[in-house]
Amino acid sequence: MIRKAVVKKVLTPDERARIRATLQTNHDQAVREYEQLKFYLKRSEHQKQTETTQRLRKELVAKEEAVESINFQMEQLDLLPGGTELKVAEVEIEQDIEVGMQWEDKPAEIIVEDGVIKDIR
Template sequence: MRILQTVSVKQILTETSKNNLLEKFKHNKQQLKKECDQLLFEMRKMERTRKMVSGSLKSQFDKEIDIRKEKVKLIEFQMEQLEILPLGSELHDQEVQAIIDVQVGDNWDEINNGKTIVVKDGIVTEIRER
């Protein structure tokens, strides 16, 4: 029988992966700022065309802008933490699904323990039993 199991993927921090992560963070931060600007633009546009924006509509715009501003703060925090981390640190990257063969007589605890895949600069360097 085959079952699906979640496998953790960890990335070893190198100079290359650190730079790639910083670029990704910067891109996401810039995208969120663009979305905030677009929401502000749309809100002002509605104020001009309708002459009066309902309170609930304005509060919805404000809520969406605040959500994005919180995400920007989180990204800034992640960037600060990334700068502090030493090279060689392991970062949780993602989780993937794997197909595991299960046979009668297999040790369930070993199967259920799961595995971790360690990646360094895009190359799998290790597969660990948890």
């Protein structure tokens, strides 16, 4: 039988550093894209390209919101206590069933700590 399972990572110092590095990379990329969009916006305003200007303004707002979201995630990461289980994915697993087994409606959980499966619940 195929069943859903939730994959959770335990927040260890190494995992926190990995997540922070990923968030920082995403933040830097979003800031670069934001600055590039600002440049294109100024150029389109100077050339009086109305449709392009409107599209770039929308993209600029979306990119600004993305930067703010990443900043918020970094702040929240600092507040989480060590040992917190973070949901990272949902996967499908194969499970053997037999007549008479106890049926559980809730999805299974796979707990990963520092890249190693520690528990399957």
